[in-house]
Amino acid sequence: MRKLCFKWICLALAALPAKAAEGGGEYIVLVADSRRFTGWRAWWANVYNESHLHFTLLTIITIPVLGLLMGKLTSFVLSRMGVNLKSRVLAEH
Amino acid sequence: MDWLYTLMPIAGTYIFWPGLIVLGLGVGMISGFFGMGGGWMVTPGLNILGFPMAFSIGTGVTQMAGPSLVSSLRHARFGNVDYKLGVIMIGGTIAGFEPGARLVMWLERQGRVDLYVQYGYLALLTLIAWLVFTDIWRRSSKHREAHALGKPADATASGIEWHKTLQKIRIPPVVHFHKAGVRCSVWLPVSVSFVTGLLAGVFGIGGGLIRMPALIYLVGCPTHVAVGTDLFEVTISGLYGAASYSYKGRTELLAAVIMLIGAAAGAQIGSVATKYVKGYGIRLFFGIAVIGCAVSIILKLVGAAYPGGRVLLNAAATVLILGLVGALSLYIFLRFLHGVREELAVKKQLLQSAV
Numbered sequence: 001m002r003k004l005c006f007k008w009i010c011l012a013l014a015a016l017p018a019k020a021a022e023g024g025g026e027y028i029v030l031v032a033d034s035r036r037f038t039g040w041r042a043w044w045a046n047v048y049n050e051s052h053l054h055f056t057l058l059t060i061i062t063i064p065v066l067g068l069l070m071g072k073l074t075s076f077v078l079s080r081m082g083v084n085l086k087s088r089v090l091a092e093h
Numbered sequence: 094m095d096w097l098y099t100l101m102p103i104a105g106t107y108i109f110w111p112g113l114i115v116l117g118l119g120v121g122m123i124s125g126f127f128g129m130g131g132g133w134m135v136t137p138g139l140n141i142l143g144f145p146m147a148f149s150i151g152t153g154v155t156q157m158a159g160p161s162l163v164s165s166l167r168h169a170r171f172g173n174v175d176y177k178l179g180v181i182m183i184g185g186t187i188a189g190f191e192p193g194a195r196l197v198m199w200l201e202r203q204g205r206v207d208l209y210v211q212y213g214y215l216a217l218l219t220l221i222a223w224l225v226f227t228d229i230w231r232r233s234s235k236h237r238e239a240h241a242l243g244k245p246a247d248a249t250a251s252g253i254e255w256h257k258t259l260q261k262i263r264i265p266p267v268v269h270f271h272k273a274g275v276r277c278s279v280w281l282p283v284s285v286s287f288v289t290g291l292l293a294g295v296f297g298i299g300g301g302l303i304r305m306p307a308l309i310y311l312v313g314c315p316t317h318v319a320v321g322t323d324l325f326e327v328t329i330s331g332l333y334g335a336a337s338y339s340y341k342g343r344t345e346l347l348a349a350v351i352m353l354i355g356a357a358a359g360a361q362i363g364s365v366a367t368k369y370v371k372g373y374g375i376r377l378f379f380g381i382a383v384i385g386c387a388v389s390i391i392l393k394l395v396g397a398a399y400p401g402g403r404v405l406l407n408a409a410a411t412v413l414i415l416g417l418v419g420a421l422s423l424y425i426f427l428r429f430l431h432g433v434r435e436e437l438a439v440k441k442q443l444l445q446s447a448v
Contacts, residue, residue, distance in 0.1 A: 028198075028201060028202055029342075030103075030342050030343075032102055032103050032105065033105060034102075036100065037100075037102055041102045041347075042102075044102050044103075044346070044347070045102040045103065048102075048103050048342065052339070052340050052341075052342050053340065055339055055340075055342070055344075056335075056336050056339040056340045058346075059155060059335055059336070059339040059344060059346050059349075060158075060332055060335050060336050060339070062346065062350070063155060063156070063158050063159045063332070063335060063349065063350075063353065064158060064159060064162050064332065066159060066350060066353055066354070066357070067158065067159025067160060067162050067163055067353055067356075067357045068159075068162060068163065068357075069357075070159070070163070070353070070354055070357030070358055071160075071162070071163030071166070071167075071357045071358075071360065071361055073358070074163075074357065074358040074361040074362070075361060078361065078362075078365060081433065081437075082433075082436070082437050082440060083365060083433050083436065083437075
C-alpha cells in the first residue's frame with residue numbers, strides 16, 4: 001500500500017512541472033505574423049508558431065552559449081590589456 | 094528616424110533598438126558589480142520601450158541568464174561562490190517561480206497584467222529603496238559611534254543584522270555553509286529563495302535584488318559570498334525562467350540577444366570593477382537609481398491614465414530610465430578604467446624595479 005501511494009505521489013510530482021508550464025486554464029494564443037518578415041526572422045517566427053517546445057529549446061541553448069562567447073571575448077580583451085582577472089582584494093560595497 | 098526602430102518578430106511591436114543596447118550594457122555592468130540580475134530595471138525598461146508586460150517579464154528573465162553565467166564564473170574564480178548554499182536555494186527558487194509565472198499568465202487573461210505588475214513594481218522598488226537607505230543610514234551611524242569612541246570602523250559592518258536572530262532558529266536539518274561561514278536551518282535559505290523565486294516569476298527579476306540583500310541581512314553571508322552565490326543561483330533559475338516563459342510563448346529572443354551582447358561584456362567589466370571600488374558610497378547611487386526607476390513607472394502609469402499627455406510622459410519615462418541606467422553604468426565603467434590604469438602603472442613600476 002505504501003509503495004502504491006509512493007508511486008502515485010511520484011507520478012503526480014512528475015506531472016506537475018508539465019502542467020505548471022502550461023500556465024493553467026484557458027490560454028491566450030499568440031501568433032507571430034511571419035508574413036511581415038523574410039529570411040531568418042520569418043524562420044524564427046515560424047519556429048515559434050509551429051512548436052513552443054522547439055522555440056524553448058533554441059532559446060535556452062542560444063542564451064548561455066552567446067553569453068559565454070561574449071564573456072570569453074571580453075575576458076580575452078581585458079587580459080590582453082593587462083588586467084588581473086584571477087585575484088581580488090576584498091572591497092565591501 | 095524610422096531606422097532607430099525595429100519590428101520584433103514575436104511580440105509584433107516596433108522597439109527603439111538603441112534603448113535595448115543601453116539597457117543591456119547597463120544592466121550587465123550593474124549586475125556584475127552589485128551581483129544583482131538587473132531585472133528590476135530591465136522589465137520596466139522593456140515595458141517602457143513598448144513591449145507588452147508579459148513579454149517584458151519573459152524577455153527580461155531570458156536575457157538575465159547569460160550575463161549571470163559570465164559573472165558567476167568570474168566570481169567563482171575569486172572564490173566567492175558557496176555552491177552548497179546555491180544548490181539548496183535553486184530548489185526553493187524554482188518552486189516559487191512557477192506559481193509566479195502562472196499568476197502573470199492569469200493576469201494577462203484578465204487583461205490587467207500591465208497595471209497590476211506596474212503597481213507591484215512600485216511597491217517592490219519602494220521596499221528596496223527603503224532597505225538600501227536604511228542600511229546606509231545605520232552603517233553611517235555605526236561608523237560615527239566608532240569614530241566618537243576612537244575605535245576603527247569595521248569596513249565589513251552592515252547596517253541591518255536580522256540574520257543574528259534568524260540563525261538562532263534551528264529547525265532541522267541544520268547545515269553549515271563553509272564558504273559563507275554560516276550555520277543555520279536549511280529552511281532559512283529555502284524560504285528566502287522561495288519568496289524570491291515567486292517575485293522573480295511575477296516581476297521578471299532574477300531575484301538577486303531581493304535575494305542578495307536577503308543573503309546578507311537574513312542569512313548572514315558576507316557581501317562578496319552573497320554576490321557570487323546569488324549569481325550562481327540566478328544563472329540556474331534564470332535558465333529555468335527562460336524555459337518557462339518561452340514555453341508559454343512570452344519571450345522575444347531577438348531583444349534578449351541584443352541586450353545580451355552588451356550585458357555579457359558589461360558583466361565582466363562590472364565584476365572586475367569590484368576590485369577597484371571601495372566603500373559603501375556607491376550604494377547611495379544604487380538607491381537613487383531604484384527611486385528613478387520607480388518614478389519612470391509612475392510616469393508611464395500617469396500617461397496611461399491621461400491619453401493627452403501619453404506621448405510626452407512615455408518619452409520622459411524612457412529618457413529617465415535609460416538616463417539612470419546609463420549614468421550608473423558609466424560611473425562604474427569610469428572607475429573601472431581608472432582602476433585598470435592604476436593597476437597597469439603599478440605592474441609597470443614593479444617590472445622596472447625588478448630589472
